Amino acid sequence: MQDENCIFCKIAKGEVPTSKVYEDDTCIVFDDNDPLMPVHTLIIPKDHYANIGDGVPEETLGHVFGLVGKIAEMKGVTEGGYRVLVNTGDDASQSVKHLHVHILGGGHMPRPNDQDWGPAATNAAKYGYC
Template structure:
């Protein structure tokens, strides 16, 4: 299923170019155009869901999150560590309303606590 005015649906369809990291029949992973870390990859289901609360079937969510490790391996951050983020709706700063997972890593992340490194 596709939403015609959705940026990520257009990327999945190949109508808008992206830097692909991983693709199979159910998901597409590509580089974020405004990375917040040295590694900032987005993983999207090929079917359109507005967000994680949009009645996404359990098997689809499981598949999406199981792809995170594959992307971390491809990007070389599986062992050093990475952060996984899913923003949901406007208050959480979801900028594209197509379910997507951010995989961030490639450098130490600041915890906000100066005693931690």
């Protein structure tokens, strides 16, 4: 199943060029066009699912996440470490509404709890947001 208006579906069908890292029958893996780290690679299923909670079959999720270690090794970030991230929905800043897994690496990243999360954070009072 595909969404004809989804940029990631178009990438999966080969209609939009990308810097492909890996491809199989289920997934395509490519480097992010606007990287946040020296390594910023996305794994997407070829079938369209809006997010991780959109009824994705377990075998598809297993395959997507099963590729993480392989791709991290291909990208050379297994030694220093890497972050795996899935944004789900608007509050999580999901920019493309197609399930995708980010692999980020190639340098030091702060821990998520070392960042200022703004007024929605449980520690908002500490920062004067409320």
